[in-house]
Amino acid sequence: MTAKTVTVIGAGPVGTLLAISLANKGYRVGVYEGRPDSRKTDIYQGKSINIALSDRGWSSLEKLGVVDAAKTSAIPMYQRAIHNLDGSQSAIPYGRDDEAIWSVSRAGINHSLLDIAEAHPAITLHFQHRLIGIDLETAEARFQIDSGDEIQVQADLAFGADGANSRVRRTAHEFPRFSYSQSYMEQCYIELNIAPNEDGSCKLDPHALHIWPRKDFMLIALANPDGSLTCTLFMNFRGEPSFESLRDENAVQAFFEEYFPSALGLLENPVETFLSREPAPLFLVQVFPWSFSDKVALIGDAAHAIVPFYGQGMNCGFEDCATLDSLIEEHNHDWPQIFKAYENQRKPNADAIAELSKRNFVEMSDLSGDPMFQLRKKIEAKFSERFPELWKPLYSMVTFSADLPYAEALRLGDRQEQVMDQIMALPHIERDWNEEQVMNQLRDLATASLGAAA
Numbered sequence: 001m002t003a004k005t006v007t008v009i010g011a012g013p014v015g016t017l018l019a020i021s022l023a024n025k026g027y028r029v030g031v032y033e034g035r036p037d038s039r040k041t042d043i044y045q046g047k048s049i050n051i052a053l054s055d056r057g058w059s060s061l062e063k064l065g066v067v068d069a070a071k072t073s074a075i076p077m078y079q080r081a082i083h084n085l086d087g088s089q090s091a092i093p094y095g096r097d098d099e100a101i102w103s104v105s106r107a108g109i110n111h112s113l114l115d116i117a118e119a120h121p122a123i124t125l126h127f128q129h130r131l132i133g134i135d136l137e138t139a140e141a142r143f144q145i146d147s148g149d150e151i152q153v154q155a156d157l158a159f160g161a162d163g164a165n166s167r168v169r170r171t172a173h174e175f176p177r178f179s180y181s182q183s184y185m186e187q188c189y190i191e192l193n194i195a196p197n198e199d200g201s202c203k204l205d206p207h208a209l210h211i212w213p214r215k216d217f218m219l220i221a222l223a224n225p226d227g228s229l230t231c232t233l234f235m236n237f238r239g240e241p242s243f244e245s246l247r248d249e250n251a252v253q254a255f256f257e258e259y260f261p262s263a264l265g266l267l268e269n270p271v272e273t274f275l276s277r278e279p280a281p282l283f284l285v286q287v288f289p290w291s292f293s294d295k296v297a298l299i300g301d302a303a304h305a306i307v308p309f310y311g312q313g314m315n316c317g318f319e320d321c322a323t324l325d326s327l328i329e330e331h332n333h334d335w336p337q338i339f340k341a342y343e344n345q346r347k348p349n350a351d352a353i354a355e356l357s358k359r360n361f362v363e364m365s366d367l368s369g370d371p372m373f374q375l376r377k378k379i380e381a382k383f384s385e386r387f388p389e390l391w392k393p394l395y396s397m398v399t400f401s402a403d404l405p406y407a408e409a410l411r412l413g414d415r416q417e418q419v420m421d422q423i424m425a426l427p428h429i430e431r432d433w434n435e436e437q438v439m440n441q442l443r444d445l446a447t448a449s450l451g452a453a454a
């Protein structure tokens with residue numbers, strides 16, 4: 001029997017986008033969200049939190065016909081603005097002059113997608129329906145509703161889009177040969193805020209992602225359309241300094257004075273906020289399979305929770321939706337085939353972006369403040385401009401190449417790394433980097449190492 005009805009668990013950005021794509025393919029979709037409707041109840045406590053959307057996310061939204069959902073308030077960021085400890089600033093462009101990542105409102109995208117879903121005749125949204133159990137063989141789901149009562153929902157298929165702590169995924173632990181790994185980073189994070197100037201303008205350049213790299217910890221800031229900046233402090237939970245060790249006002253004040261003097265005057269009540277917020281953990285989850293009994297599948301953070309250092313979690317989840325959409329067409333609604341192709345295509349790519357995201361913490365928090373690293377980026381950018389067919393920097397492959405799978409970007413990036421190690425080891429590279437001979441040497445090494453693969 002052909003599937004006609006689908007239950008989507010979780011109305012986050014990925015679940016909502018998935019519902020729209022399935023409904024456009026002819027399915028009747030019920031979306032079940034545990035929390036109240038965030039468009040009516042302020043579950044974000046008045047905070048506007050922006051995250052980075054890049055080409056993969058845009059391209060997926062475009063493909064699924066909802067690109068306007070993100071366009072309204074997107075702010076392009078063309079470079080990283082590095083705030084050094086001595087108060088100086090340096091800039092590292094993200095790519096070519098016209099290439100940017102986009103600061104977008106997390107809630108804003110979600111709300112726009114929910115509006116589109118709600119207006120679709122084939123989609124029904126159910127808020128305050130918390131999944132408490134799911135039968136992976138039949139796709140029958142049980143929800144607890146606001147009154148405390150339980151209801152059962154039966155559809156032909158079900159998707160767990162219920163985020164990093166997915167209940168659907170936890171049920172899958174009982175599934176035969178289910179592989180699961182979860183690892184916590186040493187770092188946790190809290191969000192801080194920089195209010196706008198009185199005239200509504202931003203206190204820092206809104207077209208840059210601001211980073212205060214301090215090796216084992218860092219502060220970052222992204223602009224919001226109202227002129228405020230959302231800041232995130234990533235730091236170890238234990239050790240020195242850490243969220244655990246900084247427990248009184250004097251210690252926290254001294255910490256900000258020592259490490260973030262240029263941010264201290266801009267942040268809104270950093271000491272009070274630091275002491276009152278519970279640091280949130282960062283963890284990775286990798287599982288396989290992603291589908292069960294040809295009836296139930298995982299998508300978005302539920303299938304692959306990654307750390308946020310590449311700004312790719314939501315982009316990757318949107319790409320899951322776009323891939324699934326293509327596979328429905330390709331396999332003519334044959335779900336056993338679709339599920340198999342979906343998990344086989346997406347799993348290696350999710351693993352690759354998980355690995356890249358872990359590595360990027362070191363790049364952001366430590367290397368981005370290192371002059372030799374900045375030189376390395378400069379050489380790569382110049383070479384890539386001269387020989388675009390031979391070289392695209394790893395960051396650009398991940399962020400500005402919607403058609404290149406993450407796994408391929410990782411593979412090519414590793415080979416480029418080896419080539420650049422040789423270039424950076426050249427005597428007097430700091431002095432000679434702009435000389436033609438360096439470009440020639442890089443071209444020879446790149447052709448030998450990457451020519452066939454690039």
Ligand SMILES: Cc1cc2nc3c(=O)[nH]c(=O)nc-3n(C[C@H](O)[C@H](O)[C@H](O)COP(=O)(O)OP(=O)(O)OC[C@H]3O[C@@H](n4cnc5c(N)ncnc54)[C@H](O)[C@@H]3O)c2cc1C
Binds near residue numbers: 012052131132163167
């Ligand atoms: C600090 C930080 C910064 C980030 N920055 C970026 C960035 O710059 N760029 C980027 O692309 N990504 C970023 N991400 C990742 C991004 O936020 C996630 O990848 C994205 O939100 C995943 O979407 P999702 O819909 O899969 O899951 P979620 O957004 O987690 O949504 C899941 C939904 O399921 C609901 N739910 C959970 N359990 C149940 C249940 N039992 N029953 C019913 N409903 C349930 C939840 O209430 C929620 O609404 C960042 C993440 C963090 C933590």
